[in-house]
Amino acid sequence: MKYKHCKRSGVLFVILNIITLRIYGLIYLCFVAKDVNSFGRRKMAPYPLVWILDFLFLGIPSIIWLSTLSRRVEEEALSLGITHPSTGFGKFFNWNFFGSLIIVGPFIGHCLTFRTLNAVLIRHNVTAISEVAPKKEEPAKEEPKALESPKQEVVNPHVVVSYAPTIVPVSSSAPASPKPEQMRKKEPRIVFEGAKQGSDEPTVRKWRVRYANSREGVRSFATQEEAINFAKSLAEDSGADIRVRGK
Known part of the structure; x- marks a missing residue:
């Protein structure tokens, strides 16, 4: 009153x-x-x-x-x-x-x-x-947001679900055919190293075909004929530098 x-x-x-x-x-x-x-x-x-x-x-x-x-x-x-x-x-x-x-x-x-x-x-x-007299309302405090990362899923601001990294087994199959951009743009040529072409003597166990300067640009074959056929298929593309050698 x-x-x-x-x-x-x-x-x-x-x-x-x-x-x-x-x-x-x-x-x-x-x-x-x-x-x-x-x-x-x-x-x-x-x-x-x-x-x-x-x-x-x-x-x-x-x-x-x-x-x-x-x-x-x-x-x-x-x-x-x-x-x-x-x-x-x-x-x-x-x-x-x-x-x-x-x-x-x-x-x-x-x-x-x-x-x-x-x-x-x-x-x-x-x-x-x-x-x-009304009391002054205090501003509501913002809750800290969880930092998102590529391997985390934020369900809500308080619960962060992390997933373990997935291990993918390395396939033992032969690598896919090389892409044209992986090859150096030079005149195609085939070089055989480690054994002579047409030799019947088993001087090597495997044959390699190198179609790029990188380490991944190498493919191995069990026989000489498979390596030569693969090299010929790549020789048709311009800019391929191919070497076949025994391993």
Whole structure:
């Protein structure tokens, strides 16, 4: 609950109450009692009824009513942590009953009570604003993303599935025919090394045909005839440098 009137003056209240023959006090204290009832444990008695009883008991009911209001303001001030509140039942009663002998007593009693009441209402307003004010939302922290690699599959940001490398067996079959770009562009020629062409003597066990300068550009054959036929098939392509030798 937000309180609008937090700057009540006790001196101004007493002066206007005297000028208006207590009519101002009748209306003003109804609003004061409404604020005190909002945080008090027990509700105050209706002040219009007390105001009527003042004519029968010479103003004593109003002093008791205001002293009770001052005590409840003191209790609320202590519960809110306001130290040394300058109000209470005994203080207000003494300032208004006995202080009237020195004329300024009622002024001091009302000033002390309204000053403490203003501090209590301000404290309630600050508490209400702090509870209603929305809290600043913190930006959500981004979760670190897993680094992807060629051999990893990211199922979600927290689970990374790795696959073991696949071992492919080396085929024992003969290599495929060479591509034209693997051959050097020179005039085709066939060179036989390690055995003479047409010799029946088994001087070698295998025959090699080299069709490129790289290490992979060599193909082996079991017989001389297979090597010669393979070399002739490659000799038709321009730019082939072919050698056949025994191994």
